[in-house]
Amino acid sequence: MTNLTLLHLWWYFRSKVAHQRSLEDTSATLYAELEIIIAKLTNLLHVIQDKPRLQILLCIEIAQAYLIYGRVQRTEEYLTRARDLAGLKLELTGILGKRTKFQQTIIPQLALSSELDSSIERPTAEESHGTAELPPDLELQDDLRLSKIHYTESISQAELPSLEQILCLLTVQYLIKSQPKDELMNEELEPYIAAVLSPKKGAWPTRVAALLIRCKLEANHKRTVERAMLQCETIVNDKTCASSTTRLSYLWGTGLQPAWVWRQQLADLYLNLGLVKAALEEYLKLQLWEDVIVCYTALQLRHKAAEIIQQQIDINPTVKLYCLLGDATDDVKCYEKAWEFSNHKSSRAQRHWGNFLFDHKKYEECIPHFEKSVEINSIQDRVWLRLGYAALMVENWEVSAKAYRRYTYLQPNTFEAWNNLAKVYVNQGDKKRAYRALMEALRFNYDNWKLWENVLIVSMDTGHFEDVIRGCHRLLDLQQKFEDVEVLQLLVRAVLSDAKDADGNSSARLQKRVLELFGRITSIHQNKPELWQLYSDLSPTSLIAAQRLLKAYKGFTQTGNWSDNPETCKKVINMAQSVLELSKKAREEAEEKDILQANQQLSSARLTGQAVIRAVEKQDWPETQSSLEELKQLFSNVTEYMKSIM
The missing domain is CATH 1.20.58 (Methane Monooxygenase Hydroxylase; Chain G, domain 1)
Incomplete structure (x- = not known):
């Protein structure tokens, strides 16, 4: 195979990615085609073995393609491959620093350590993009919070070349897709984004993509939302300042969205700040009718949204417009018309129809519409999620299990879906699979006490006694109490009878750990007689057993x-x-x-x-x-x- 063959295939791959990015919904057909092309490209990587920078770029672009579809495991595979080829090591660590201007106590802050393999030759960012005009990184104009974390200790940070900056950006994008959305995730992303923005030189799309991500993260905090809006306005208004060559450099590797998406993000920021009319103006320019409905609803002018959408239908009717008219008027006939207009081929029509029924809690009725929608387009994760929940509510366990399995395949980092899948398995009598689903749920939310209660019950039923002990300790950590005597009775009985656990191991080996657990529980619940009775049963000597039983008597x-x-x-x-x-x-x-x-x-x-x-x-x-x-x-x-x- 020649370099030319690889080049042609690479551009064919890019055309498919561009096609997908131009669509509103992810396409199962395009995904299947991309999978075939990616397999061929991966097999041809050796053709450019003498050009490692191209190998890195290709791996980055493949990872970006998988990110579009939320395939985080495949994304991680190619991200790791690209990092290894680049000789780049990134590691989060904690060093002392300050976040606020008047902070007296220096406390540990998250920081990013970066190292480059010195044996690998690579151009500096100055050499590859020294002439590129980058958008400004606006300072945070806040009277309390610092624009950047001020570290009081030094940390190993390499001067990242342009391609390595993209790798750092890709890591941010991967973490956003793969991690639970919470404050901790935002703190983890901050050092990565800072590492992309700190170099004075780099690729223009990399800088813009990083700034837009920061805008999105800062939009949810009152001290940073103003900078987010101003930064977004700067990017939207100055996009034509850079030359086309500058704007296209490394574009495919950054996953940078088209310019109209930036303007949509700006409108979202306006809406977040309560500037509804400013947001509405932007949405109307972009013809984002769903967001127009939201704005008119906020302005108590929902009928106005229906009028505008009807005007657009009169000019050029589409399936989407009929669906949005249904959303604006709550008229189910609009969804029927959309379905007929598509010649029974639109997943959107069935999705909107199902959503309407779902929002009105008509769970039995919405199921066939969701099923039809995913039959047409099988990679609609939100539809699978709603289908799973609707089927769960009407106790259609088979449909619910199928839907949640598919959703967790598409979006494996959502603990609620894993938890609900476990609930379905329990109702199907398949507690082993329920246990495995709950273990997955814990990976993505370790601090939910209701989830831990489910883990306790299922682990007890399946003989995973070590997880029962772990669950009791975790509930004590989260709630500072634990009073489920029934679970403790079963655990004590299993240990005393030396029952075999799920792996066929002796339960008697856990006696010391169970005693430690009871020691902790009884130090909190000192007057619970049932707990002291169980604690007495586990006692190694008659004297200790008698002392604990006497405490049970006093409690009773x-x-x-x-x-x-x-x-x-x-x-x-x-x-x-x-x-x-x-x-x-x-x-x-x-x-x-x-x-x-x-x-x-x-x-x-x-x-x-x-x-x-x-x-x-x-x-x-x-x-x-x-x-x-x-x-x-x-x-x-x-x-x-x-x-x-x-």
Whole structure:
């Protein structure tokens, strides 16, 4: 194969990527075609073995293509490959620094360490893009927050060449797709974005893409949203300042969206700031009718949106416009018309129709529309998600499981979907698969206490006792309490009976860890008798068991009204008997060094028995006569025994 063959295939690949980017929805047909082309390109990488910079660029572009479809695992594969070829190492670390102008205490901040393999030759950013005019990086005009984190310690940071800047940018884009959307993720992305923006020279598309990502992240914070808007305005208004050659350099590797998408982002920022009319003006220019509906709804002029969309239909009717008219008027006939207009080929028509029914909680009715939509276009992740939820709500387990499986294949980093898939599997009686789904959910949300409760129950049912222990500790971390006695009873029973766990291992080996767990739980719940009873069952010696059971007795009788009910009376009598028996046994087994402690325990047990006998005799319940006589007999035996050893 010649370099020319690779070049032709590469540009064919780019044409397919451009085709996909021009569409509003991801296309399963285009994705299948791209998969074939990517396989061929990967096999031809050796043709440009003598041109490693081209190899790196090709891997980057393939990763960008996979990002369009949310295929994060394949993206990571080619990202890692490109990094290895470039000899680039990126690592987040913590060093001391300040975020605010008046911060007195220096605390650890996230920073990015970057290293380049010195044995690999590469042009500097100055050499490759020294003449490129880059858009300005606006300073943060805030009276409290610093524009950039001020580090008080040095960190190893290489001067990144242009292609390595794109690799850093691609890492940001990959993390956005693959990680849960939360404040922690934003903090992790900040050092990567700073590494792309800090070099004075680089490719123009790289700088613009990085600035737009920062704008999107800063739009959600009151101290940075103003800079986000001004920065976005600068990019939108100055896009023609750079030459076309400058704007096209490394364009395919950056994943930079077309200019109209930047303007849409600016309009989104206006809307976020409450500038609804300014946002509406931009949306109207871009003919983004869905966003126009949002703005008119916010302005309480929803009828105006319907009028504008109807005008557009009169000029040039399309499936999308009919669907949006349905959204604006809540008229289901519009979706029917869109479906007919498409000759029964539009996934959008069925999606909007299904969404309308879903939003009105007509879950049974929306299912066939969602199913038809994904039958036409199978890579609509949001439709799969809604289909899974709708089927879950009407207990259609088979459809729900299929939908959630497909969604987690397309978007594997959503913990709610994994959690719901586990719920479906439980209802199908497939708890092993439910367990595996919950383990995936934990990867993406380790701090959700409801998720951990599900993990506890399913892990207990499937014999994953170590995960039960881990779950109890995690719930204690998150809620500072844990009172699920039923789970603890099952766990103790499994350990004491030496039941085999899910992997066929002995459960008795976990006794030390279970004891540590009970130690932690009882330090929080000091008066829970059920917990102390279970803790007593696990005790290594009769003395410790008796001491813990005595605490259970105290917890059970602390209210003082236990003797008013024959059932609770019976329970306390049995507990007192157990305390006396264990205490006597502990004294009989005691070594020389433990005799004093055993004597004290036996004395406390005797007083406990005496108190129970007196309280129960006052009530004179017929139901407790038999067990009371047994307690009296045991009490007499213990008294005689104490006389004999004193």
